[in-house]
Amino acid sequence: MMKGKKEAMGQRGAARDCRILYAVVIGVTMGIFWAYLRPHGFFRPATPSTLVVDRVGGATSKLDGAVLGLEAKVAMLEREIKRLENENKELSVFKIKNDVLQQEATAAKKQLEALSPSVKIGPPGTVKSIRTNPKVQPDDSVNPKLSALLKKIAVNGELIVGISNNNVQEMVKIWFESIQRAGVTNYLIVALDDEIAKFCTDHDVPVYRRDATIAKVQADTGDNHAISGSKFHLLREFLVLGYSVLLSDVDIVYLQNPFKYLHRDCDVESMSDGFDNITAYGYDDVMDEPSMGWARYAHTMRIWVFNSGLFYIRPTVPSIELLDRVTAKLAKEKAWDQAVFNEELFNPSHPGYDGLHASRRVLDFYQFMNSKVLFKILRKEANFADYKPVTIHVNYHPDKHARMLAIVEYYVKGNKDALKHFPDGSEW
Incomplete structure (x- = not known):
């Protein structure tokens, strides 16, 4: 009886040992297979190359932001410059209008003084005649x-x-x-x-x-x-x-x-x-x-x-x-x-x-210059290198178009050699 029990217990222990062995073999096999598929495990560590990419990407992102900010500032400054240019044009027109009004007021005052009833003449230098004649009535x-x-x-x-x-x-x-x-x-x-x-x-x-x-x-x-x-x-x-x-x-x-x-x-x-x-x-x-x-x-x-x-x-x-x-x-x-x-x-x-x-x-x-002054005198004078007339009339020379182009080159485009090859006068 006792012998039968011992044999039964020996068979159950052998079966348990076999199951443990199978479990170990299966676990090792799955581990080897998983290690092959995912050598870095579930969480991939940050490699040096990854860190470099992340850092560069971050730097690029910051640089892009800085560039965008700079472009916005430049655009704002351009708008401000444009606004100031428009204001300057308006102020220039207002200044001319104001100058004209002052000139007309001065002329009207002189006309009134000259047309006033006879008065006793003042000391020398105070007597002025009319030079600014009144405007006609528009028709x-x-x-x-x-x-x-x-x-x-x-x-x-x-x-x-x-x-x-x-x-x-x-x-x-x-x-x-x-x-x-x-x-x-x-x-x-x-x-x-x-x-x-x-x-x-x-x-x-x-x-x-x-x-x-x-x-x-x-x-x-x-x-x-x-x-x-x-x-x-x-x-x-x-x-x-x-x-x-x-x-x-x-x-x-x-x-x-x-x-x-x-x-x-x-x-x-x-x-x-x-x-x-x-x-x-x-x-x-x-x-x-x-x-x-x-x-x-x-x-x-x-x-x-x-x-x-x-x-x-x-x-x-x-x-x-x-x-x-x-x-x-x-x-x-x-x-x-x-x-x-x-x-x-x-x-x-x-x-x-x-x-x-x-x-x-x-x-x-x-200021209102003729082409003789420009080509015979002014272009040769170093003191006038940066001087800009108001107008230049190409009246002394028959090659008008060529000289007009040269004047634009010299005064507008800054080509300081543009006037040099022309003779002082005209070539018959």
Whole structure:
């Protein structure tokens, strides 16, 4: 009996030992299999390469954030600069308006003083005559279409007016681009043909289409002179409508706003063909005639002519009379319009002739410069290397387009060699 129990217990112990052995074998096998599939276990440790990627990624993220922040600041600064530029333009316009109002107030005060009832004359130096003539009363009925256009374009009742046909299209482009670059918006082209009118319209340039009235006597004086002579007739309507005009040839480059440099105290302010203080502003020229003995020296007053390609004219009675006189003379005589313009401005009354009582001013020849001053003098002077004129008129040279391009290169684009290869004068 006891022997049977022992045998039964021995069989159960053997069975248990077999199950434990099987469990160990299965566990070891599964461990080897799992170790093969997941050598790093359930949680993969951070390797050096992973750490590097994480760090670089973090740094890149921070750098991207910094770049985005910098771009936002730059954009903000650009908006602020744009705002300040717009404010500066507005302030510039207000300044010109204020200057004009002050000039008009001063002129009105002088007119009132001169027209006041007779008073006792003060000490020397206190007596002043009228130079700033009053403006005419505007008459819109003269040209309603032009009047409506000028009301949109003019600023302070004044504007730049250029007159051109399609023969000088390349120069017209340099002309209006320089005006725009100078910040001037009150300008207009009087187009003498459909081609130049379309060209201006395509470039968003204010344009007024008008046929030129050229006198028969001027028909064979050359295209430029014939058109130049007709401008006095065309200009009359602007003045009768009450507008002051800076009449401008298209062979002029604008580098600054010219309205900031006008005085508005005379009927006509004009650039000069003179090249220094003496020739531009007048001098005592002495003629020597030895045969006269004691009276051999005769003193004369001379001034180089006003340039009829750039002058500011106010809407006054003497100004309109000047235009009418020049137009009438050019209709009867084969003459150069600039010569006639100066004769009517300067010739005094004498037997058989009543002189024009128009006040006049010579503009600063370094500000409103002719091309003789630039190419013969100024470009060679080191003291003027950084000087910028208001306008430069290529009136002394026939290669106008090339010199206008060179002026833009020199003063706008900063090419200091742009003017060097041109001769002082013209090459025949």
